[in-house]
Amino acid sequence: MFRKTVINLTWQYSILLIGLVGLFSVSIYYYMNRTFASNYESNITSDLQHSDLEHSSIRQRDIHNTVDEGLDELQAGLLIADALVVLIIPIVSYQMARRALRPIQVSYETQQRFVDDASHELRTPLSIIQGELELALRRPRSPEHYQASIAASLTETKALSDLVASLLLLARGKADQVTAQFQPLNVYQLMTRSVRATRTAAPDVASRIHLNTPTNLTVMGSSALLEQAIKNLIDNAVKYSAVDTPITVAATSHNADIIITVTDQGIGMTDEEIRATSRRFWRAEAARNSPGHGLGLALVRQIIKLHNGRIDIKSTVGKGTTVTLVVPQANPHHS
Template identity: 35%
Template sequence: MSAAPRRPQRSTPRTSRNGNNRTAARTSAHSIDRVALLAHQLRTPLSAINALAQGLIRRADRLNPKDIRAKAEKIWRASLRLDELIETILSYTRATAGGIVLNPSEFNLEELIRRACREQGGLEPDRPFRLQIRGLPEIVIGDPILLEQALVIVVSNAMKYSWPDQPIEVSTRRRGSMIRIVVKDRGLGIPERDLPFIKQPFFRAQNVRKLPGTGLGLSLAWYILKLHGGDLEIESQEGHGTKITMIVPETNTVGLSYSI
């Protein structure tokens, strides 16, 4: 009796297997690039703090109070930058995991805007701030902590990507039940080809890639506004500045589900 013919074994096409391997390799490399970017951005202010502190230690007996104050201020600014980066990374991590939940309460939006601008302006005392806040309701319902974080991201970006002597303009207006907070600068602007991608996490415009930044700020601000049922609009022209409009509902009591 002859043996029954053996059924040929099904094999995975080599091209498909190789394609999957290449896709996995690209994904892994992309993740490594992102981690490397974050590590680099954290290292920059940390290196500044380290160098300034060592300088103070070595020259403490030869420095006058004015020099010590100037170096201490630089250390303070670098530590603020480090804290900002860490907070942005942690917030982004919570956002991607669905860990950001709104805690709505009643608050005065004008006070929030003025406080955020005053604190950011204090980091660059010589920079002009022009505020035109009008038409706001006495009370807004939303998460004031998250909304202030989103506003600080937008204002600090305007400062970061414009020259120190150029003004930051912040204005408000009300349309029906929606409030529009507009932040304008006269800085580097965003290239037209980059505008469609500027709210994507980790994306950075071509003209600012050599400047400090993670590419997470605007995507996080957009996420916070979406949770409130609002939005983030961006208008920009390279070399002529950027206008960002934060759209916030007057009342948000439950929050929306949204993925970054």
């Protein structure tokens, strides 16, 4: 698709540029021709006024020959230059077309990969729900079996709902209306709500999560998005660490930034895996059997980018991971 477009653009660029060069060459030739002819006539008139006829005739012949030779040389030079241009322009045009289309191609390929991955991830829970419902309807079953089928379908429906919500957040990541709704937020309240959401969803891990943050820190942003980012980090820490290990959620201020950290003592990641966390739907080998879609850290990165912040991941395999979010503090007059 893009190769054909590049070739078409190359032809268009080439025809346009060759036409312009040809027009420029013809203009130069005719301009010089008229200039020489005008000077030639002036010299003839001057010679007729100040010289005898024989001397004037010889001089006219010399000037005429000189003009013809000059125009012939100019014509030859222009033809050689145009021939070189005709050879060079298609190459230059091809490179220009490739460079012009490269950002579009990268964006298109990224979008295609995203759509393909999203389609796959959406298909999995839908297939499970469909299978459970078809199995339940195949023949009469006990109430317990129906209850189990409904429970399984409900679990997959919740997972599907979370996935769709994540995809929507990623899709609107560049929307101006998101940043237009930023407001001053208390960091302690943000983190408390995020921790509470995780504890509510998984009561058995409540005692593992330790919150350590001052109550007077403020940040400018979206409450829903920042809570989502912090919750994603806590959820990852819960998933990929042992049930008897602590998870620390902390916040401090440094210069004009708020620094939020989530630390676990879990399976950890290699440097290569850390670099891969920016890819949507990517999951580490050790995490393949854990629930999730591989969107958590991609979402966090997108959210923090919207807040003009940055994310840093430090991890050691077998010892744990610390994820640090750095976002600008709210201005004092906003607090």
